[in-house]
Amino acid sequence: MDGDRAPARGRAFLDRLRTESGNALLLVGVAVLALVWANSPLSGAYTRLWETPINVEIADLRFDMDLHHWVNDGLMVAFFVLVGLEVRQELAVGSLRQRRSRLVPLVAGTAGVVLPALVYLAVAGRSAPEGWGVVVGTDTAFLLGVLAIVGPALSSQLRVFLLTLSVVDDFLAVAIIGVVYSEDVALAPLAVALTCLVVLWLLGRTREWRSGPYVTVIVVLWAATLLGGVHPSLAGMAAGLLVPSRATERADVLRAKHLFRDYWQSPDAGQARNVRLGLARSISVNERLYVVLRGPVSLVVVPIFVLANAGIDLRGGALGEAFGSVIMWGVAGGLVLGKLVGISIGTWAAVRLRLGRLPDGVGPGSVAGGAALSGVGFTVSLLIIGLAFTDPAQAQAATVGVLVAIVVAALIGWLAFTLARVRWGETSADLPVTLRPPVDSTRDHVHGADDAPFTVVEYLDFQCPFCARATGMWVDMRDHFGDRIRYVVRHLPLEDVHPQAFDAAIAAEAAARQGRFWDMHDLLFSHQARLDPEDLRGYAEQLGLDMGRFDADVTDGAVRERVLEDVRSARASGARGTPTFFLNGIRHRGPHDARSLVAALEASRTV
CATH class of the missing domain: 3.40.30.10 (Glutaredoxin)
Structure with a gap:
């Protein structure tokens, strides 16, 4: 009996982790684990683990990196491919498809990138101007997870708005990583990378529906970009953007239905293969790759990245030094104050200029709460810290700023949602859920x-x-x-x-x-x-x-x-x-x- 319960409990635990709030708690737990490990008597093992050299040779190609760089420059490419796939979905069939729906989050997202950078430069620009990129990005998964914890019980419309906004934010952040934090550019590999982008575009234009060719080209693109000196995050985002997305067509669904009927009447391996291919063909390759990547990225890739990057040694007065550093205050101020003010003002200006309107059910208090939660930079911020700072003390101060921003942003967001509910009656940030008017048999x-x-x-x-x-x-x-x-x-x-x-x-x-x-x-x-x-x-x-x-x-x-x-x-x-x-x-x-x-x-x- 206990043997049956154990797998059930395991599945329930995984299902909990797959929720937005569960994933946020997972990342917090991993970050705490990394901090404890790096500040324990076993801190040497932590450092040695991520400095482990891993060399890969393929013919004349050679990749010499330690485990830390394989995580940041290799494993995390899957994260950025996922971001690109999501952006393409939103542009093709989602909330960025219609002009009036995309202009407000576009303006708000741009303001939420520019103002944090200005805040950072105003505070820490003289000491470390290269760190301005740390404050431009928002961790979408963490943001939605914290929203599920501190936001209104019903907030799906606010979630859509924030997701659209973070898509803009992520796109700009990845472009900044690829352009600003790339070095030692080699032209020949970049020519190969450009060819890969053209091939991906041609695959989409020819309506290639199998995922294999896309995956193969993306792997080659990653290798060429890495050898070319451009950060692979840019390649991942570009690749995701070029994988086509479309709405499911009724004719494809009916074709799959007929194939399954054939299998029902004659169940053999050949018919089963036809059904599998028919089902795959009915769904866009973008959506299929997104579903395949989403679970491993959220449950494996990002937690490993956090484990590798959040473990800073705060012993020997390092924490006090971090709080005395303008870099820490620049990062925390940019993420908390810059995101809150930038997104709020950007949203207000776009609505006032009638470029679009807020989603139904989303009030100004909910926008302020969501803007505050956008100060959770985490994944993207930690990645840029590793690229921007060569001085370990500066990197430590910036990392502390990111962690402080998570706590403060969550608290301000909770206060904003509470005030919106108590003061302005914004009990939800969602569409109505009750049928109005009720069924009337004399009319309906x-x-x-x-x-x-x-x-x-x-x-x-x-x-x-x-x-x-x-x-x-x-x-x-x-x-x-x-x-x-x-x-x-x-x-x-x-x-x-x-x-x-x-x-x-x-x-x-x-x-x-x-x-x-x-x-x-x-x-x-x-x-x-x-x-x-x-x-x-x-x-x-x-x-x-x-x-x-x-x-x-x-x-x-x-x-x-x-x-x-x-x-x-x-x-x-x-x-x-x-x-x-x-x-x-x-x-x-x-x-x-x-x-x-x-x-x-x-x-x-x-x-």
Whole structure:
């Protein structure tokens, strides 16, 4: 029995570490371990470990580095590739895709890089001007982890804003590392590195979907950049940016479904391989590499990096010397004061200039709290310390400044969130989660009995390829719950991406006036590629509707208002995309396949 419990406890522990708060606590624990080790009687073993020489020869190529440099210049490249992949995702399909969504965090992120550098130079510029790069970066993982601990219980919109902002921050920080802190540049290896970047671009242009060619080119790019004298972080970021990202297309999902059906009917190794390749092809190579790298980077790469870089010897009065150093105060001031003021002012200026707006649900108090937490530099700051300072005493002072900034930034962030909640009523930094208004069987389109204990409400778009009817979700849920569930649909036509969706919703409501809403609903989802006005009229004829009445209803302002009521309801309920599901009146987060929704409904019954 105990043997069964041990693996379960191990899995639960790993799942906890994979959360943002768990990962932040892991890094804190590793940093404390490094400090204790470096200040213990075993400090000599700590130093000798990271000075262990590791020499690698491949033909005429030779890499002579100690373990510390292999961690910083080798292992950490995976971290920067991950950052680049994330930036590309945000630009292609995420929060940086739309101009009005990206300008506010772009301005705020730039101000959050410039002002900290100016603060550092004002404090420590005369003593060590080369250290200004230490304060420009934010540790995204640590930031989100601390936010999960000290921020509002519901903060997903603030999280998106900070993530977008940190993407800008990371991009600028890595560019600074690659340009400012590179030395002894060799042109021939850099020519090879440039060729690798061109090859990565060509792979994306030719829509190469296999990850192997990308990984091979990235490895060669890393080696060429390292031999060329440019810090590999720049190569990692550039490589990640060039790995293509795209939204999953319905046709690819259907193709994978058919392949799995073939395997279901004839389960052999060949069919299994086809299914595996079909599934891989349906997801962008960017997203697949991101998922593969995210766990090892957060649980292995970054903790090892912290262990190798946070262990500073503070014995013999070194801590007192650090606090007496302008470098320590420049680093701490740049990260804490510079980030807080720079991001806050940058956000305020961008909003005032109407370059964009804050995400729904995010108030000024939450922005201030998030700006304060951005003073957690940690990973990027520790890396730049190793590049900027050759004097161990200066490096120690800068490292102490980074550690002090983590504590102070977290405290100021907690105070800002508390003040925002108490003074301005900002109890969350998220979209609403409660369905508004509640289901009304006299108005809403309902499948199932009014007294059913489970209710699923879907906001849908008839042109959206992933809404319920196309996936068969509702059929599976009805098979599971029977008459214990009712299904309700409301309209949320996304006209910016689906130009025919609003007219399709109008046609469905016109059919509803003749008692045929669900029949029209099914027809529209069966013919998503054909939703022109003449097509919609043809479906009405196919259903045998009174065409005179249908034509009149399609142009009736009351029908249009009925659709707009659902759109306003979606905004009031926190639905911004389709499909969005509400389970027993609460917005569902996470996968929307039938099995996940069934599990969520079953879990809600036990709460």
